[in-house]
Amino acid sequence: MRVEIWSDIACPWCYVGKARFEKALDAFAHRDDVEVVHRSFELDPGRARDDVQPVLAMLTKKYGMSEAQAQAGEENLGTQAAAEGLEYRTRDRDHGSTFDMHRLLHLAKDRGRQDELIGVFYRANFAEERSVFDDDERLVELSVAAGLDAGEARAVLADPAAYADEVRADEREAAELGANGVPFFVLDRKYGVSGAQPAEVFAQALEQAWAAHSPLKLIQQDDAEECGPDGCAVPQQH
Template structure:
């Protein structure tokens, strides 16, 4: 049986972008990687945002954390440096943020087709690696999804029907709350081990190894008797 890794993320979250890359680095080094099943789950950092909301990231961070815009911009540069160290492109200026609900619905649409990874990678690239605004623009979402190889008519059908995959998104969010997730990224391995945050790849690799070991318990011998082996059979005792 495969080891299952569930990853709760939000497209707005830069540490989810970094965490995914670090986890994938650990997975590549894991000797049983072909027996690992990865499923991405939905988590909205702010589920109260209006459907068409889009605003600049830096002023938002400054207001949310009570810091200056200069400090917020410095934080973005720091995250950008971490991304660069991972070989990731990160736009430190001009990014927007907004409601990610439709993006999560598209991720479930992609999951139903067995191509969730392709959709997530495309959304992360559109938000963090490209300089065009992403949020609050349905046509931009369509272009991103189609560029990742998804059928345009299918993508538009999902976006035009606000109920499509909505229950799946809400179920993921309720499950995250039940598991005690207060932020993302949040990694759950076999519903037994939790890893919170964009940890170093070594942490993810250690968690994978532990989960794999636990799937193959050590046999404990509770009784021993006469046996036959390569060297012959045990001789019965003589009275």
């Protein structure tokens, strides 16, 4: 069974939602038979690479809230993250373009290290002091920490076209599926879960998707006559 997760590194609810989903997945009886694929979704598409600003400034400008309201929202997110065992810096974080990080995540997918890299990116953005924006060497260091080759990561960052089509394709597909926000979870292309739902909701969705995905189980195992590609067996007369 495949679970696809559309998310953005700049999205705090994606950070929290990933932890809640993984809690449900770890307890799922068929965990080893579930493939998780991370898909690209930019909350701020088209943002210039060098346009980096404090999170609070972005929130007050984008949503028209006061700085006190924005800070209160960050404190709430910190509480939600802590409940999932996650570190979260509620002050002095940056916001910027995540396009290059999404391109690197597609490289990581090709190398079988996608889940590792998105986890490293989330921790770096939400829990660590050093910014992840507008700093290629920072992204290279994080890529290496996730098991990628430094030279390959630098080559992707040096070529604006590398994996750009893959990122845009993911974003188009999200729109076609009706995803207006993230995180957005799609289970076997049959069921969708929107938002950082409680682990119990994800557990229910996994069970429901697995039931629909699973092959038929035979309830009669005794040998019996049947027809196949080579014809029909004719019982021998005794």
